[in-house]
Amino acid sequence: MHVLEVSNLTKRFGGLTAVNSLSFTVEQGNIVALIGPNGAGKTTVFNLISGYYKPTEGNILLFNHSIVGKKPHSIAKLNLSRTFQIVQPFLGLTVLENVITGAFNSVSDTTKAKAIATEVINKVGLSEISQKKASSITLADRKRLEVAKTLATGAKILLLDEVMAGLTPKETGDIIQLVKDINKSGISILLIEHNLKAVVKLADKVIVINYGTKIAEGLPKDVLANEEVIEAYIGKEANFVKSK
């Protein structure tokens, strides 16, 4: 079953076509990576799917229901949640309070929300700092917190926007493990990533876009050997692929 089906998704900002007739699917239990050079339109795709932008054309089906035109909070109620490229924690609240806010997506009682939040915090490895204000924790922990908030909503599909950006190799390794664990528990994941090593380790399927258009789709090793993809990404990544 397709958890997410995007068909002919197009977004125009005046004369600029940011996303051009994009189609792809995410299957239940899979990790799909959306990659492409900077400015390709990846975050725009996320904004379209999660309801922050309205598509100019095209359709988005979540569990076979169209979510075009729905507001982000309605889409979250339908079990899709997203993280942001620049983390957006509720700085004035503690880690626990941040996650409790997410848990209220599925329950109304504070005690129940707290229970869900505590469970998620343990799963994600934030229990040591659950009482600390979000403003006082490290970037790596804020990234974990961002993921924890979305998990607490009861999401069945997560959209992770460059969750590894700005992390050390050790921290990146930890997050890769976290994403794997979340996926193992049955949650489908669509992620935007520039870290191609992580993409190879995580993704079941890779979609490459450039200037808003899909230029390749398939298994990580196939896609990364594709000539057009290498051309779009001229530079370090090309050397990495050739040496593989």
Next chain:
Amino acid sequence: MSSKAANIANEYFLKWANIFFIIGSCIILFLLPLWIEDYWLHFFIIAILWAYLSQSWNIVGGFCGQLSLGHAAFFAVGAYTSTLLYVDYGVNPWIGVLFGGFIGAVFGTFIGFLSFRYGLKGPYFSLVTLAFAELLRVIALSVDFTKGPLGVMIPLAENPSLFNFQFASKVPYYYIILIFMIVLTVIVYKINKSKMGYYFISIRENEDAAEAIGVDTLIYKIKAISISAFFTAIGGSFYAQYIQYIDPGDTFGWHVSVEMILRSLIGGMGTVLGPLFGSLALSFVSEITRALFADIVPGIHMIVYSIILILIVLYFPQGVFVWVKERLKRAIRKN
């Protein structure tokens, strides 16, 4: 004692110190009329009224982060509703108070929907609320329905009593506003711990992030301003019954909106006890500057008051109450 056990003991102690402090303050406030006379009773009635009004503003301003500059609109709507109902139609003031609250909530929902539905945020929202209050003030000055600039006087009842919300002595007014203040504070405390409270705060902190995790920011912002307007309007009705005269300038005036914000700001926006402490502190400062400086040069006490306000905002940006609380917590933790 191990460090973890010491931490738990500390938190336990802090929790009970907090409760003891709150109950102690309540007892003192309830016993106050035994020790003070007319002038100081009036002082405390006004200080607690501002604390109450500031606390209602706090719901939408401090907790939900939507800085309304036009709350005088709701205050005045409450005052005029209960007063006109009583003076023109003989409706019992208590019913008028409740009805005034609902009319206030209607105005709140209206201005909230108009602003938030069309995406007004931050300073744009603040300006619209300011304009709204001014608009209502000018209307109130101009129409016969509100008796225009003459204002409305509540005639002295032959038998002032709880039933008709008029009293010969100031003491019952004091207890009524004190009870209003305590009830509202308990309500705000409960909201703070509930889903609605968490959602309000998430909207204040980051609207986009809130939407991503299921918060309907539009509905909750409208809820915040409606609830806030309801309580503010009730405060307006109390004011009318106590002062027994209202006019457009006193009730719709800009200074009313400012005072409500100021007392939360000074005490601590978005905290449960901030407005109460801010209000008492500001009332005292105002009183002391007036007593000490008013004789020297007319109006100089206002300059001193303003300087103190500026210093407080500069050095205690989170609010004085929050600063005091943090210092005490740290001191207790060290021991």
